[in-house]
Amino acid sequence: GDSVTQMEGPVTLSEEAFLTINCTYTATGYPSLFWYVQYPGEGLQLLLKATKADDKGSNKGFEATYRKETTSFHLEKGSVQVSDSAVYFCALRVAAGANSKLTFGKGITLSVRP
Amino acid sequence: DAGVTQSPTHLIKTRGQQVTLRCSPKSGHDTVSWYQQALGQGPQFIFQYYEEEERQRGNFPDRFSGHQFPNYSSELNVNALLLGDSALYLCASSLGSILSTDTQYFGPGTRLTVL
Numbered sequence: 001g002d003s004v005t006q007m008e009g010p011v012t013l014s015e016e017a018f019l020t021i022n023c024t025y026t027a028t029g030y031p032s033l034f035w036y037v038q039y040p041g042e043g044l045q046l047l048l049k050a051t052k053a054d055d056k057g058s059n060k061g062f063e064a065t066y067r068k069e070t071t072s073f074h075l076e077k078g079s080v081q082v083s084d085s086a087v088y089f090c091a092l093r094v095a096a097g098a099n100s101k102l103t104f105g106k107g108i109t110l111s112v113r114p
Numbered sequence: 115d116a117g118v119t120q121s122p123t124h125l126i127k128t129r130g131q132q133v134t135l136r137c138s139p140k141s142g143h144d145t146v147s148w149y150q151q152a153l154g155q156g157p158q159f160i161f162q163y164y165e166e167e168e169r170q171r172g173n174f175p176d177r178f179s180g181h182q183f184p185n186y187s188s189e190l191n192v193n194a195l196l197l198g199d200s201a202l203y204l205c206a207s208s209l210g211s212i213l214s215t216d217t218q219y220f221g222p223g224t225r226l227t228v229l
Binding site: 107 | 155156158159162170
């Protein structure tokens with residue numbers, strides 16, 4: 001079945017450090033890929049998405065490129081801030097349309113220290 | 115424009131009891147999906163409602179049931195609660211059209227604790 005694998009956490013970085021969070025997927029079709037972020041005490045917020053191979057999603061300084069050949073969608077940010085501390089989830093959606101279910105990875109906790 | 119809202123925020127129940135969680139979708143959305151997020155895990159899809167009918171279902175037992183009302187709001191019901199049902203329950207809304215390229219918007223969740 002469809003699945004998402006995220007690197008083990010947690011991750012602790014100093015402010016202004018470079019961030020990479022790995023995500024790989026297995027899917028039967030051609031999925032759309034997403035990164036969601038969950039701040040403490042809040043629900044999930046869409047951070048960025050990519051719907052086809054070689055697409056790059058970007059938002060708030062975060063970027064991820066849809067790599068079909070390596071089935072990956074790694075999240076990167078050049079300079080993290082304390083406010084980026086949160087849990088990050090990689091997810092995929094196989095069928096067309098926003099109404100199709102999302103399959104999530106386990107998530108990884110990022111802590112950024114001043 | 116109100117986003118997705120859920121109630122209650124927190125709930126404590128005992129084993130064997132029944133619980134009802136509620137969700138109001140984002141304005142303009144007609145589809146509601148429910149997810150269960152156990153501690154330290156990613157959300158898992160329970161089911162989805164569109165036009166007052168269950169359209170998709172994940173690998174959850176029949177103890178989990180739902181309903182969608184004409185105003186698109188939704189309820190999640192869980193019967194015969196088990197300790198393992200303790201989790202954050204997330205509601206997500208979206209447009210039901212298969213042509214929609216929009217995404218799902220999540221509510222803040224209901225934290226259910228089963229003792």
